[in-house]
Amino acid sequence: MHHPQLEVTVGAEGTTFKGLDDLAIQAAIDYVAARGGGGTVALHEGTYQLHNSVRLRSGVRLVGQGRGTVLRKCASVTVPLTEDTDWYGNRVTVEEASGFRIDADGDSAWAAR
Numbered sequence: 001m002h003h004p005q006l007e008v009t010v011g012a013e014g015t016t017f018k019g020l021d022d023l024a025i026q027a028a029i030d031y032v033a034a035r036g037g038g039g040t041v042a043l044h045e046g047t048y049q050l051h052n053s054v055r056l057r058s059g060v061r062l063v064g065q066g067r068g069t070v071l072r073k074c075a076s077v078t079v080p081l082t083e084d085t086d087w088y089g090n091r092v093t094v095e096e097a098s099g100f101r102i103d104a105d106g107d108s109a110w111a112a113r
Helices: 022-034
Strands: 006-011 039-043 046-050 060-063 069-073 100-102 109-111
Touching: 006 022, 022 039, 022 046, 022 060
Parallel strands: 006 039, 039 060, 046 069
Antiparallel strands: 100 109
């Protein structure tokens, strides 16, 4: 039995996944991949801020709207860690934190550049 391929959308408004960043794009990719059979993640027009890489999955296509869809890599900072952490760690201690900004909730940090 042939299943139609799934298509989901990502963008600022009126989309399956709301957001203009790597987290929204990755959530959409993972959702399509988890449904089996492959499909398409369609990015609406907009500038998407990529704080991290986006990992495509087998059978998933990522498409934009031509020049109206822009993927912009955000600035990054490289600093030594003062404590080692592993995959399941929920805290990272850095030698010099002045290159980072912290969000209002205190649970996210990104390059201050």
